[in-house]
Amino acid sequence: MSTVLQDAPAWSPQRHVAPQALLFALCLALPPLAIAAAASGAVSIPLSRVAGLLAGVPAGDDQAALWRNVLLEVRLPRIAFALVVGAGLALAGAAMQALFRNPLADPGLIGVSLGGALGAIAAIVLGATALGVIAPAAMVGSLAATALAYRLGSRQAGVAPLLLAGVAINAICAAAIGYFSFRANDTQLRNLTFWNLGSLAGARWDLLAWLSPWVAVLGTLLLRDWRAMNALLLGEREALSLGFALSRLRRRLIVWCALLVGPLVAVTGTIGFVGLVVPHLVRLPTGADHRWLLPNTLLGGAIVLLLADWLARIVALPAELPIGIVTGLAGGPFLLWLLARRGST
Amino acid sequence: MTCAERSRSRRLPRLLGAALLLAAAAPALAQRVVTLGGAITEIVYALGAGDQLVGTDASSQYPAATAALPKVGYYRDFSIEGVASLRPELVLASDQAGPPNALAQLRQLVPRVVVLPAAPTLEALLQRIDGVAAALGRPVEGTELAARIQDEVKRVARAPAGRRVLFVSSRGGRLEAAGSETAADHMLRLAGASNVMAGERGYKPISGESAAALRPDVIVTTTMSVAARGGLDAFVAQPGIAVTPAGRAKRIVVMDDLLLLGFGPRLPEALRQLQAGITAAP
Amino acid sequence: MKEDGALLSVRELQCRRGGREVLAGVGFDLRAGEVLGVLGANGSGKSTLLATVAGELPLGGGRVALAGRHLAEWKVEALARRRALLPQSPSLSFDLDVRTVVGMGAYPFPALSPAELDTLVRRALTLADAQLLLDRRYLALSGGEQQRVQFARVLVQALSARGVAEDRLLLLDEPTSSLDPRHQLLLLGTVATLARDEGLAALVVLHDVNLAAQGCDRLLLLAGGSAVALGTPAEVLTPASLQRVYGVAARVFPHPLRAGLPLVLFGAA
Numbered sequence: 072m073s074t075v076l077q078d079a080p081a082w083s084p085q086r087h088v089a090p091q092a093l094l095f096a097l098c099l100a101l102p103p104l105a106i107a108a109a110a111s112g113a114v115s116i117p118l119s120r121v122a123g124l125l126a127g128v129p130a131g132d133d134q135a136a137l138w139r140n141v142l143l144e145v146r147l148p149r150i151a152f153a154l155v156v157g158a159g160l161a162l163a164g165a166a167m168q169a170l171f172r173n174p175l176a177d178p179g180l181i182g183v184s185l186g187g188a189l190g191a192i193a194a195i196v197l198g199a200t201a202l203g204v205i206a207p208a209a210m211v212g213s214l215a216a217t218a219l220a221y222r223l224g225s226r227q228a229g230v231a232p233l234l235l236a237g238v239a240i241n242a243i244c245a246a247a248i249g250y251f252s253f254r255a256n257d258t259q260l261r262n263l264t265f266w267n268l269g270s271l272a273g274a275r276w277d278l279l280a281w282l283s284p285w286v287a288v289l290g291t292l293l294l295r296d297w298r299a300m301n302a303l304l305l306g307e308r309e310a311l312s313l314g315f316a317l318s319r320l321r322r323r324l325i326v327w328c329a330l331l332v333g334p335l336v337a338v339t340g341t342i343g344f345v346g347l348v349v350p351h352l353v354r355l356p357t358g359a360d361h362r363w364l365l366p367n368t369l370l371g372g373a374i375v376l377l378l379a380d381w382l383a384r385i386v387a388l389p390a391e392l393p394i395g396i397v398t399g400l401a402g403g404p405f406l407l408w409l410l411a412r413r414g415s416t
Numbered sequence: 417m418t419c420a421e422r423s424r425s426r427r428l429p430r431l432l433g434a435a436l437l438l439a440a441a442a443p444a445l446a447q448r449v450v451t452l453g454g455a456i457t458e459i460v461y462a463l464g465a466g467d468q469l470v471g472t473d474a475s476s477q478y479p480a481a482t483a484a485l486p487k488v489g490y491y492r493d494f495s496i497e498g499v500a501s502l503r504p505e506l507v508l509a510s511d512q513a514g515p516p517n518a519l520a521q522l523r524q525l526v527p528r529v530v531v532l533p534a535a536p537t538l539e540a541l542l543q544r545i546d547g548v549a550a551a552l553g554r555p556v557e558g559t560e561l562a563a564r565i566q567d568e569v570k571r572v573a574r575a576p577a578g579r580r581v582l583f584v585s586s587r588g589g590r591l592e593a594a595g596s597e598t599a600a601d602h603m604l605r606l607a608g609a610s611n612v613m614a615g616e617r618g619y620k621p622i623s624g625e626s627a628a629a630l631r632p633d634v635i636v637t638t639t640m641s642v643a644a645r646g647g648l649d650a651f652v653a654q655p656g657i658a659v660t661p662a663g664r665a666k667r668i669v670v671m672d673d674l675l676l677l678g679f680g681p682r683l684p685e686a687l688r689q690l691q692a693g694i695t696a697a698p
Numbered sequence: 699m700k701e702d703g704a705l706l707s708v709r710e711l712q713c714r715r716g717g718r719e720v721l722a723g724v725g726f727d728l729r730a731g732e733v734l735g736v737l738g739a740n741g742s743g744k745s746t747l748l749a750t751v752a753g754e755l756p757l758g759g760g761r762v763a764l765a766g767r768h769l770a771e772w773k774v775e776a777l778a779r780r781r782a783l784l785p786q787s788p789s790l791s792f793d794l795d796v797r798t799v800v801g802m803g804a805y806p807f808p809a810l811s812p813a814e815l816d817t818l819v820r821r822a823l824t825l826a827d828a829q830l831l832l833d834r835r836y837l838a839l840s841g842g843e844q845q846r847v848q849f850a851r852v853l854v855q856a857l858s859a860r861g862v863a864e865d866r867l868l869l870l871d872e873p874t875s876s877l878d879p880r881h882q883l884l885l886l887g888t889v890a891t892l893a894r895d896e897g898l899a900a901l902v903v904l905h906d907v908n909l910a911a912q913g914c915d916r917l918l919l920l921a922g923g924s925a926v927a928l929g930t931p932a933e934v935l936t937p938a939s940l941q942r943v944y945g946v947a948a949r950v951f952p953h954p955l956r957a958g959l960p961l962v963l964f965g966a967a
Contacts, residue, residue: 113501137500137525144524145496172792200516253621272496272515298805304792305802308785311754313855314778314806358835359792389471389498390489 088356090363097370101154104374108150108381113389114141151283152274153380154373156335157345159286161372163328164346165353165365166293169300170324171234174354174409177347178332182240186216186329187336189244189251196251202278202338209337210330216240217329269342269395271380278338289331290369296324297361304359342376342395344402349375351409447552450499452491453510455541455680456532457482459548460508462681463557471502473513477674478682494518500525508548510534536599536679538569538606545681561681568684572691574608579694581609582632582662584622586641591656593622593630599677600636607691609634627656634694635662638673669693704729705765705865705899706751712759713743713750713923720746722923723760730865730897733890735904735914739944743923744903745786748871751901752783764867778806781867782855786875786903788848796823796831796839796847803854810859818858822850825888827881841876849873849885856898868892868900874909882906886913907962911935911953919943935960 110118116138124142128135160178167176178184190212194205223236299320302310311317332346349372353364376394379401383392450471451457457476460466466481473491476482488498491513499507505527512534513519523529530551533540542562549558583600584593594600595616604611612630613620635657645651648668657663671693675686704727713721721743728734738744749755751762753769762769764780772780782803790799800819804810810818823829828846836844849870856866868889874882890913892898904910910917911931919926919934921943927934940948940962947966953959 113495113497115501140524141497141500144521145500202516255618270493270515272493273517275517298802298808301794301798301802302805304790304794305799306785306789308749308754308783309788311774312752312778312781312783312785313802314775316774354793358798359794360798384495384497389486389495389501390474391493391495391498393493 090357090360090367093353093357093367094363094370097367097374101370101374104377105150105154108153108377109142109146111381112141112146112384114138116142148274148276148279149271149380150377151279152271152339153376155279155283155286156271156339156342157349157372157374157376157379158290158369159331159335159372160342160345161349161368161375162290162293162365163332164372165350165361165368166296166300166324166328167346168350169303169361170321172303172306173234174351175347178328182216182220182237182244183213183329183332184336184341185241185244185248187213187333188341189216189248190333191337192248192251196255202273206334206337210333212244213333213336214326214329216244217325269340269398270393271339271376272391273338282334282338285334286331289327292327293324293331294365294369296320297365299324300361300365301359304361340395342398344398344406345372345376348398348402348405351405447505448503449506449508449552450488450502450504451476451508452488452494452499452513453508453532453534454478454491454674455678456508456510456544456548458674458678458680458682459545459561460552462561463545463549463552463554465552465554468552470504471499475674478672478680496521496525506530506551508532508551536602536677538566538679538683541565541679541681541683565681565684569606569687572607572684572687573695574691576695577608577610579609580612580631580633581636581694582612582627582630582634582660583636584641584656585619585638586644586651591622591654592619593627594619599679602679603676603686603690604636607687607694609690609694622656628659630660632660632662634667634669635660636669636671636676636690636693638676639670640673642670667696705867706901707763708751708760709762710760711747711750711757711762713746713755714758715746715755719758720923721750721758724918724920724923724925725760726918726925726928728867728899728901730899731893732916733886733893733900733902733914735902735910735917736920737904737907737910737917737943738920742920742943744920745871746923747920748783748869748901748903752781752869753777754783765865775806778855779859780864781869782852783869784848784852784871784873786871788844790836790844792837794836796828796834796836799836799847800850800854803851803856804858806855807858818854819850822853822857823847825853825892826850827884842878842881845873845876846881846885853892856892857896860896865897865899868898868902870900870902872903872905874904874906882909883912889913890915907935907940911959911962912956932958932960935962940964 106121107118110116110121116124120138121142124135124139128139163178167178168174170176187209191205191209194208199205199208220236220240226232299315302313302315307317350364350368353367353371357363357367379397380394383394383397386392447468448470449460449465449468451460451469452473454475454477457469457472458478460469461479461481469485471486471488472482473494474487474489475491486502488494491510493515494513496518499522507522507526507529509519509529509531511531519529519531530547532544532547545558545562549555581604582593583604584591593613594611595613595618597617598619601611601614612632637651642648642651645654648670652658652663652666652668662668669690671686671689674680675682676690706728709725711721711724712719724747726734736744736747746755750757753772764772797819800822801815803822804815804818820829820832823832826846826849828843828850831839831843831847836847839847852868856868860866870889874885877885886909889900889902893900902914914931916929917931917934918928919939926942927939935950937948937950944964946964949963951961951963953961
């Protein structure tokens with residue numbers, strides 16, 4: 072029996088790119104894009120000097136010293152952040168879309184993002200100021216919300232109950248966040264608001280030191296399950312008959328996605344649409360085979376967030392746009408277009 | 417020694433002296449400054465150093481000259497690289513500038529970052545003036561400004577006792593009232609008014625019922641809040657406002673946000689306006 | 699449990715769904731090399747029987763044994779390596795290649811080499827008369843073509859990495875519903891051939907009585923969750939049993955082209 076949320080085919084007759092070719096192209100494109108992004112920003116640094124500056128500067132050259140500091144302390148951590156966060160969010164989105172067999176699925180749907188936000192906000196309002204406290208609080212929040220949504224939503228077969236539970240959990244989280252906002256003092260409230268718009272400005276090497284391996288490990292776990300995700304696309308009965316224990320599989324995918332997205336939300340705030348849009352951008356030209364979709368989505372997400380952050384950094388000089396605005400402005404219309412297409416097929 | 421040689425030897429020490437004086441004054445004159453925080457920007461202008469500013473933040477709206485300056489974002493979320501790209505020698509920042517860690521990163525990129533207290537009190541304002549003056553190398557102007565402000569504040573008449581005042585602002589479509597520990601509350605206290613909302617801490621959403629129960633005689637608000645509602649009439653017509661004695665008698669005091677809440681050098685003027693508005697006959 | 703070589707043994711199978719008793723005491727044996735057709739009206743429990751035997755639904759009562767072991771003792775992964783299930787109306791709506799879809803039949807066998815898999819995929823597609831679809835996209839196919847591709851996938855699962863004397867169970871739920879007559883006959887013919895040559899045991903739910911009679915060695919007739927008859931087509935296809943199963947008058951004639959095969963016509967004279 073097909074899922075209640077049976078979607079119209081998300082395919083286009085124009086598909087014509089081999090997924091292996093896309094993977095190759097993305098691998099090739101990433102380094103130059105990262106370097107170009109590293110070379111541009113509010114402080115003008117000539118592209119040709121970038122490599123040299125990283126090696127070192129002659130003493131007394133204040134201009135070069137400034138450039139080097141900007142690169143090492145501000146830009147490079149930020150770019151690395153964009154790559155890691157973008158990859159993580161996109162991969163989680165692809166996994167959720169396979170799990171729900173619904174191309175509109177997103178980690179936010181089952182409570183991961185808002186649960187994480189609630190955890191962080193509760194910590195902030197209750198007095199925490201150190202990220203070392205706020206980040207784990209966010210992770211606890213996202214896991215708790217996801218676990219609750221899963222327990223409520225998996226009592227019955229199918230994905231519709233799970234999605235409904237996710238909607239309910241999100242509503243509860245939003246209300247709780249509202250309560251904490253009410254209790255927040257002025258300073259805390261301003262921090263909450265900024266943090267909710269999403270920003271990569273907090274990028275630091277010491278954050279990356281634990282975030283990168285974390286994303287790498289969880290990413291690997293998700294990548295390895297590409298067969299299970301393909302089987303889920305066939306249908307739950309088919310997946311079961313091919314030897315995938317559904318409840319175990321669902322639990323596994325949900326936990327990994329929650330563990331992956333929770334810390335990301337904690338350090339960057341909620342950045343929307345990456346998990347929703349990137350898998351689509353990959354699926355449309357190359358198809359839904361997760362063997363290639365997952366690595367392509369990983370790289371695609373890294374590049375998309377890199378570009379979004381680049382735009383955020385240079386479009387309103389010398390100020391910066393919150394990155395959530397860039398992804399929203401790009402992702403929102405895309406989502407509308409997607410819905411319009413589905414309605415007509 | 418010839419006559420010419422004698423006059424030359426007298427000229428040299430004078431030249432040297434002048435050069436030394438210039439050298440001492442040079443840092444203050446040549447410094448490029450970026451400010452993060454509206455009140456701090458105002459102080460810089462009040463000290464006569466406005467032409468040293470090469471950039472400021474979005475909350476710095478006064479004086480009019482700030483409109484021409486590049487903006488690096490709102491001070492609570494400013495762009496680090498944006499500030500660095502302006503090549504300032506000195507950054508004067510409110511201690512509320514953020515995001516967290518941004519000031520630490522900024523210190524790596526800019527020769528000098530001076531952090532000033534942001535508290536909305538008279539004492540903190542005096543500290544801000546002192547701090548800015550010291551950083552800019554204008555201690556004399558700083559002392560003068562601080563003394564003038566203290567003097568003027570003392571001379572502002574107090575509002576008539578017994579006037580019940582409420583401060584509201586429209587925040588994100590929601591009407592909120594200022595309790596204790598807010599900038600608005602401090603202003604009202606300085607003006608000698610009694611804040612009917614003082615029992616609460618911070619900003620709290622207010623409904624028609626609570627507003628009516630508080631029975632304020634005067635309502636103070638900001639120009640941004642009125643504009644957000646679409647004009648004074650629309651503002652007064654709000655359920656929370658209309659039922660109060662203040663709303664019925666149209667005793668609404670509207671002041672510019674930065675002027676009223678900024679706790680900058682225009683504090684005496686703000687207090688005068690506030691007091692006049694509260695005291696005004698219905 | 700005595701199995702005397704039967705790959706699948708079902709005894710007094712009961713199953714409840716939604717508070718209703720859907721199966722009330724069905725029993726049969728299925729051996730390798732045999733094709734057993736399941737016939738019945740809508741709601742008679744055919745699909746439930748298949749789902750229960752496949753291990754999807756819990757038994758309400760009775761026993762099911764696969765290769766001598768109780769179904770409940772089989773782990774999901776092991777079950778997938780021993781039996782293949784083709785559910786009714788497959789519902790794939792994501793953009794996958796035919797090659798990928800068919801290749802999924804080998805997921806329970808990750809040790810298969812890419813070369814072996816490729817050979818098997820081609821063979822399965824040929825058996826399903828879909829070899830020309832190898833490089834196509836699944837969503838671009840017609841309903842019938844998609845059904846044949848799914849059938850090929852199930853064949854891959856049933857034929858992958860077969861150890862010596864390891865018989866596999868094939869469960870097909872209305873595999874011919876979207877197929878034209880030629881492909882209907884082809885499919886059942888393929889099932890029969892594979893049963894005979896590869897030692898598969900096949901349980902096939904069918905709607906068309908005559909097709910079932912032609913393609914299956916034995917038939918199980920269900921009505922109201924119970925077995926009405928079990929035996930060769932000639933034995934079980936009688937007007938009385940057909941009336942019981944389908945609630946409509948039926949006439950049975952000797953098949954004009956095949957000796958020993960009955961031909962059923964529904965409707966009163």
